[in-house]
Amino acid sequence: MSVCKYDTIIIGAGAAGLMCAALTGQRSKSVLLLDHSKKLAEKIRISGGGRCNFTNINATPENYLSSSPKFCISALSRYTPRHFTELLDKYQIGYHEKTLGQLFCNNNAQDIINLLDFLNTEANVKRSQGVIVESIDKTMFGFRLNTSIGVFDCETLVIATGGLAVPQIGATGFGYEVAKQFGIGLIKPEPALVPxxxxxxxxxxxxxxxxxxxxxxxxxxxxxxxxxxxxxxxxxxxxxxxxxxxxxxxxxxxxxxxxxxxxxxxxxxxxxxxxxxxxxxxxxxxxxxxxxxxxxxxxxxxxxxxxxxxxxxxxxxxxxxxxxxxxxxLGFKKAEVTKGGVDCKELSSKSMMANKIDGLFFIGEVVDVTGWLGGYNFQWAWSSAFIAAHSV
Ligand SMILES: Cc1cc2nc3c(=O)[nH]c(=O)nc-3n(C[C@H](O)[C@H](O)[C@H](O)COP(=O)(O)OP(=O)(O)OC[C@H]3O[C@@H](n4cnc5c(N)ncnc54)[C@H](O)[C@@H]3O)c2cc1C
Missing domain, CATH: 2.40.30.10 (Translation factors)
Known part of the structure; x- marks a missing residue:
């Protein structure tokens, strides 16, 4: 059996996964990014009415719901809305404030997807879409993944599979199942930002x-x-x-x-x-x-x-x-996000790594941190991805 080895494997190529993969690759780590969907970052594409409200300049921890309200402080202070707008400025992606600190792309959400895609390519991230992850096992050196395209080993594994909102475009409870497999507690996932x-x-x-x-x-x-x-x-x-x-x-x-x-x-x-x-x-x-x-x-x-x-x-x-x-x-079909998810008490707020399982990280919406409407959820995706990328 041939096994491909990577320093880090990230499951879920949405906002958090793409960001984490690019930043990890920039640190000269070998990275494999897997997603079951054939299309890239559908949620970014449909977000903000197609213009992606990618952050909120007023984001503070008070704009987030969590059963551990202080958990998000570290990530949000290390990677702020300004860091993200600096990134957009560097690549000349135009944006504007619509209202209440909400920043949207001038053009459309594809600008953000293209940028993340470009950063991944530049950082030599290997990405495979349409992949089913069949099993994850803990090994002496990290993790072994059995997938529909082969067997992969990695030292660190990042779960960035998001929440349950809008299953029509590929949302699954995969991240919650991984948490359960490793004995990591969950706060009941429920629809939020929902009619x-x-x-x-x-x-x-x-x-x-x-x-x-x-x-x-x-x-x-x-x-x-x-x-x-x-x-x-x-x-x-x-x-x-x-x-x-x-x-x-x-x-x-x-x-x-x-x-x-x-x-x-x-x-x-x-x-x-x-x-x-x-x-x-x-x-x-x-x-x-x-x-x-x-x-x-x-x-x-x-x-x-x-x-x-x-x-x-x-x-x-x-x-x-x-x-x-x-x-x-109106349930997950009409919800913008999931509240609840991987219990923050099970994770390090400095790195997003699970306290119980060395090398296993959870980032983005799969974690029990839920932003208000208005760009806060993407900011959480970027910030949590950033701190994980500097710890894997
Ligand atoms: C209609 C809509 C509009 C929104 N607009 C905004 C907005 O303007 N501003 C804002 O801040 N937030 C917005 N949000 C919320 C925002 O999109 C999410 O909070 C954000 O995308 C979460 O990022 P993530 O990377 O954690 O998860 P996602 O972006 O959902 O990415 C998860 C990825 O994991 C993949 N995946 C899932 N299950 C599996 C599996 N079993 N195996 C492999 N891969 C899997 C998915 O295909 C997906 O690519 C919106 C949400 C919706 C539904």
Whole structure:
């Protein structure tokens, strides 16, 4: 049996795997990068609406969810958003800030894939796509992999197979299975940055508003996000909802302030003598459809000048504290990321190596570190890849 030997084998040629392979190769290590998908880095390609929101200039550990909240500090401080933008500057890849520190490619996401591909080639990384890894065994000197293209030995093995979001483009639980095989604990993987579903009862009056989007403050307990909410035929979506979904425990009520920029009672008091119907008055603040629905749902259909104090309070409670109890999420098929994954307590935050298994590393989304919407997840992929590449 012929066995090919590499210093490092990386499984998963997505954002984290490609970055780690290039940086490891730059350190003159022999690297083999394996992926079961025939296409390269599909998630980068479809990310950010095709323009890849590759980082967020304001990224701090507070923008990440994890059962070990301090774990990400080391990686994020050693490889920052500025390091990544310097890399793009060096290769003259244009980008711009869209909003809230979110950086996107001027051209499209393929620019990032091409750059990572180029860096891998330059660093002599051997890459094979469409490969099935059949088994991994620990050996005296590292690991032996049986694959659909042969047997490979390596000293260090990096698992960069991502999470379960969007199985349609090749997401699998491979990394979790490897963790289990080596007795490494997991935090239950669940869909995050995902639209929320509503019950038939709630959809009865909200589904007619499907397609309506409005600026909102969406909260669960003390966590809140001010961005757009979108009503869909199945429930709620839009950036504010995707953000809060990562904090939803399956039972919480979601509170939506439909008008966070102003206080509706003050607005009405400033126009006390207005003869406009409430519906008409509200259409200065909301779309006509939403204004009509608010008037219907609160059953207040009067002229503004006729509103009683009780009606004003009812209206204000509705507009500033619209409470919904989602019936579920739309699951991994519609999620942008997976929260949970390889338990950070099982890994070194300085290197991403498993505490129990010398030479075995986990990086990127497979680890229990989940970023907010807005470039934070790619930043985690780059940062965790960087520290692993300097330790393998
Ligand atoms: C629609 C969408 C849009 C997104 N947009 C953004 C965005 O704009 N900004 C942002 O920060 N984040 C975004 N994300 C999240 C981001 O794409 C991920 O967090 C990031 O790609 C994770 O990098 P990774 O390398 O850990 O995993 P991935 O990029 O998912 O890479 C994992 C790789 O492992 C391979 N693999 C899986 N199973 C196996 C197996 N059994 N054997 C071999 N290989 C395997 C996969 O084929 C894949 O190539 C988006 C996600 C989605 C779904």
């Amino acid at each position: 929320l579903a509503l019950s038939a009862n709630e959809l009865h009056y909200l589904a007619p508003l499907s397609g309506t989007s409005f600026f909102s403050n969406v909260s669960i307990n003390k966590t809140s996000f001010q961005e757009n909410t979108l009503i869909t035929h199945r429930g709620l979506s839009g950036p504010a909802i995707l953000q809060i979904s990562s904090y939803w425990n399956g039972n919480d009520q979601v509170i939506i302030d439909l008008l966070p920029q102003c206080n509706i009672i003050e607005e009405i008091n400033n126009n006390k003598s207005s003869n406009k119907t409430l519906e008409n008055f509200l259409s200065a603040y909301f779309s006509v459809r939403l204004a009509k629905s608010i008037s219907e749902m609160t059953q207040i259909n009067k002229q503004v000048c006729q509103l009683s104090k009780i009606e004003l309070t009812k209206l204000s409670d509705f507009i500033h504290g619209f409470a919904l109890k989602p019936s579920g999420t």
